[in-house]
Amino acid sequence: MHKPLLVPEFLDRARTHYGDSEAVIATTGERFTYDELGERADRFSAALQERGIEKGDRVAVLDPNTHYHLEAAYGIMQTGAIHTPLNYRLTPDDFAYILSDADVDAIYADYEYAENIEAVRDDVPTETFITNDVDAVEGEWESFDAVLEDAGTEYDRPEMDEDEIITINYTSGTTGDPKGVCRTHRGETIHAYLTVAHQEISDDDVYLWTLPMFHANGWGHIFAVTGIGATHVCTRGIDAAEIFETVREEHVSYMCGAPTVLNMLVDYYIEHEPETTGDAPVRLATAGSAPPEATIRTVEDEFGWYLKHVYGATETGPLITTSDAGRLFEADSDDRFRIKKRQGLAFLGTEIRVVDEDGNDIPRDDETLGEVVVRGNQIMEKYWGKPDATEEAFTDRIEGYYHTGDLATIDEHGMIAIQDRKKDIIISGGENISSIELEDTLFDHPEVSDVAVIPAPSEKWGETPKAFVVPTSGDPDEPGVSEEDLVAFTRDNLAGYKTVHRIEFVAELPTTxxxxxxxxxxxxxxxxxxxQMVGQG
Incomplete structure (x- = not known):
């Protein structure tokens, strides 16, 4: 039997089985049941249709992790329109490009970021502008809550096909204009199923939104957490003290966070020693780059949380691998840290390969380097309006696989370990040096809070490793360690040619x-x- 996989059905299921259960704890202090969340989504659907939005139209959402984002997302998708979440850290020019590229018809923007849309309003095709606080925004904007109140709950849900585009998530655009990653009902649904399975999400979970909802639909948790009937705890940003407080008071059981977020939590914990759990054990998923073993050790042994390391890209769902492979390590052994810092094994139904320049599989020796390519039902359909970029992404080394651009080794279990991005590998005197390996080594030094290693120009070697170090002291002028000491530290712990030769202390690193x-x-x-950059690093 074939039943179409459609994303509005995640909220449908929650309303059917958990209608009077708590769905959302808002940043405003309000609490909504799934019946209430569903009604507000219905009203937004009706309001959009009253304003001429039809199936296939693009509707943008620019919002931190508030209840409005969830309501808008489902309200959009219930009409068959395409949910287009925006990165709130972008500039007005970035927004102008994306709104025009996607030909966005309507936008809901949080009051804190609406001014960046107002600045380019006359330059974009968008006609409907909605915000959650009209008094805080210049220009002609409609009030989200007033729009809901006036709309009623009746709307027409069109017939939908699982192969139709339902979300467009724009990449960060670090190597040119942002690209719109198109994802279908089917792709989003299967990715959410995989997330529920591998992240062990259940209806009694309380999920803390530390991961931006705009980022690949919050790694699919907009769908997964909703569909399973768990509770969303919303936030307006990342603050270590607030995270620990919310975990305790709301009995948070699950959250996500990049290694930089983990470092922030670790630094706060070391200084303040807060209680780290409420009445529920905590699982934490991390991705973006491999967390250092020292960070994993603190999170698990000191916080008492269970860490899952996952991996992917906006184009891949994003999640395609997990290091949560309990049969490969003893639960209480230090060996688990070595495993958990790896990107890991393929998700169910996902084919991961690591291939050389000719598209041939590299040996499973955990030494040979190749590019990670992937096939799976959660992979994107295409880039919006960019057929050439789409073709290249699926045909560069091998036909029919998405090419991640990440360089990795693979071991006898098929567990991958990312060594670098193709553009981040450092080629010094003909030797390939992994910036990730250097960063992991420097993280082990007690005076290093955060670090990024890049290739720097060298007359002798073409390029050489340089480390930008955020000292534990937080003061780059009083770092508590010398450049010479850190150089010697890498020399003592790595092969000689991998030594960092340049150190710059900084107060913070640029992040997404x-x-x-x-x-x-x-x-x-x-x-x-x-x-030019040697090796184009």
Whole structure:
């Protein structure tokens, strides 16, 4: 029997089975049941249709992790319109590009970010502008709550096909204009099923939104947490003290966080020693880059949380692998940290390969380097309006696989370990050096709170590793350790040719909204006086 896989059915299921159960704990202090969340989504659907939105139209959402984002997302998708979430860290010019590229018809924008849309309003095709606080926004905007109140709950849900596009998530655009990653009902649904299975999500989970909802639909948790009937705890940003407090008071059992977020929590814990759990054990999923073993150790042994390391890209769902492979390590052994820092094994129904330049599988020796390519039902359909980029992404080394651009080794179990992005590998004197390996080594030094390693120009070697270090002291002028000491530390712990030769202490590293370090900003600054980057790193 074939039944179409359609994303509005996640909220449908929650309303059917958990209508009077708590669905959302809002940043405003309000609490909504699934019946109430569903009614508000219905009203937004009706309001959009009253304003001429039809199936296939693009509707943008620019919002931190509030209840409005969830209501808008489901309200959009229930009409068959395409949910287009936006990164709230972008500039007005970025928004102008995306709104025009996707030909967005309507937008809901949080009051804190609406001014960046207002700045380009006359330059975009968008005609409907809605915000959650009209008094805080310049220009002609409609009030979200007033729109819901006036709309009623009746709307027409069109017939939908599982192969139709239902979300467009734009990439960060670090190597050119952002690209719209198109995902179908089917792809989103299967990814959510996989997330429920591998992240062990259940209806009694309380999920804390530390991961931006805009980022690949919050790794699919907009769908997974809703469909399973669990509770969403909304946030307006990342604050270590508030995270620990919310975990305790709301009995949070599950959350996500990039390694930079984990570092923030670890630093706060070391200084303040807060209670780290409420009445529920805590699971935490991390992705973006491999967390250092020292961070994993603190999270598990000191916080008492269980860490799951997952991996993927916006184009891949995003989640395609997990290091949560309990049969490969003893639960209480230190060996688990070595396993958990790996990107891991393929998700169910997902085919991961690591291939050489000719598209041949590399040996499973955990030494040979190749590019990670992937096939699976959760992989994107295409890039919006970019057929050439789509074709290249699926045909570069091998036909029919999405090419991640990540370089990895693979072991005898098929467990991958990312060594670098293709553009981040450092080629010094002909030797390939992994910036990730260097970062992991420096993380082990007690005076290093955060670090990013990039290739820097070298007259002798072409390029050489340089580390930007956030000291544990937080003060780059009083780092508590010398450059010479850190150079010697890498020399003592790594092969000689991998030694970091340059150190720069900084107060913070440039990051995306998801906490991923923006190395390209550091590279551009470091190489601005050079004709080109050796190896294009």
């Amino acid at each position: 909204a998801t906490g991923k370090v923006q190395k390209y900003e550091l590279r551009e600054e470091e190489w601005e006086d050079e004709d």
